[in-house]
Amino acid sequence: MPEQFASNANAAVVRRRPILAVTCGEPAGIGPEVSIRAAWERRAEINSVLIGDAAFLAMIAAEIDPKIRLVALSQQALRNNGLPNFGLDQVAVIDCQLEAHVQPGKLDARNGRPVLRTLDLAIDCALQGIFDGIVTAPLQKSTINDAGVPFTGHTEYLAERSATPQVVMMLATDRTTPPLRVALATTHLALKDVAAAINFDSLSRSIDILHADLQKKFGLKQPRILVTGLNPHAGEGGYLGREEIDIITPVLDAAKARGIAVSGPYPADTLFQQKYLAEADCVLAMYHDQGLPVLKYASFGHGINITLGLPFIRTSVDHGTALDLAAAGLGHADHGSMLAALDAAAQMVQAGRQGKA
Known part of the structure; x- marks a missing residue:
């Protein structure tokens, strides 16, 4: 294939990829690790946009594999200019800074509200059409409640924030x-x-x-x-x-x-x-x-x-924060459920596109 056509074909692939917000969940659990691993592994098929503390995620990514390329984008830049057309060799991160240092396996209520803000941002952008769907890593309900925010779970919160009756x-x-x-x-x-x-x-x-x-x-x-x-x-x-x-x-x-x-x-x-x-x-x-x-x-x-x-696609993993695995260090968590959640959301996006065609 001539080089100019190959370049155009690659750009078309980038545009067709479903754009999925991935909230990285409780920072002291396995959510950040499984989110990064799955997003990187599926980067050719899915434009996964991680939402979390950019510096913290970059540190984890470097420990997992120095080849992983994360590109940070501020919330303000996202709101002003939308999501750039990232290439196939990088994963975007929308920066939502934490309030306390993270010790794997140890919960800190000071990070409860920042974790909830990642979900708020994903919901707002999905409702605006910036994202084709949302994929959520596990969060710790107790941490958010300890931060002073009544919270029973992702499902109920997504319904409330999107004004969905049931x-x-x-x-x-x-x-x-x-x-x-x-x-x-x-x-x-x-x-x-x-x-x-x-x-x-x-x-x-x-x-x-x-x-x-x-x-x-x-x-x-x-x-x-x-x-x-x-x-x-x-x-x-x-x-x-x-x-x-x-x-x-x-x-x-x-x-x-x-x-x-x-x-x-x-x-x-x-x-x-x-x-x-x-x-x-x-x-x-x-x-x-x-x-x-x-x-x-x-x-x-x-x-x-x-x-x-919901008025948007939402999938998630079938497991919890696994604080014990996080405390044991990187490499102990299985990211299979996150891969399945990304794949399922992407398939739903495709089904929706075919239904509108």
Whole structure:
């Protein structure tokens, strides 16, 4: 290929790459390391823009591999001029400075608000169309709360900051055949509060959001959704609870009338078998620890977390801050889940582009 055409082709590849904001999470955990490793490894396919303390990230990058090239950009420059067209041999960093020195494995509440500011910046820029999506590394909820900011998790915060009335949390993995997706009707609630949170309107909206985003972001024309019951044995005909009779079944009947391929409610303890999952695109579980243990057992470290219903794409890793691994030094953390989160977000961007074509 002549040199001038090769140069033009390379520029076209750079422009086509999905632009994903990557918030690096709790600085004392493994988030910065897995973010840098994954962003660098996928730099040819994905324009990952790290958001965090530029000097701190540069120090980690140099220890991981001196060949890693990070290019710092100030928040003001981003807001004034937008995101430059970075090449394939570098990764951009939007500088969000920390307030306290980082000791791996040791939490410091002084860094709680700066960590939250990385998320704020990513959300604002995604809403403005600067980023095609957001990928989040794990953060420490306790550090943000200790900094004086009430915080229950990424999912709830993203919904609040984007003025989204309701979102659906879904974890997914392609390490199973077929790929396993588990969505949740409720998220980070105490178990004693779950039953009261499941009502006709909320569950109906969850199913509508799940159906719409499986179509839009995953390219599934008629997604098939299996729904668990809330109680053991799906209520045992009312003897172990009436939520299946009074709420879940009427919701499913109404969803079917709207043309949604949904079925259930099924006992959660027997639903996760190949003979059922082979006929499904997603399982909707009623609460956090009802559905997620199955998925994490099948794919921990390589699964992803997806927030559905937002006005932008958001994926995340399936693990926490792993302070113990961070304290042990670089090289102990597996960045497989971050790679999967980047790949999934990029695939959703592509599905969205094809849908608009």
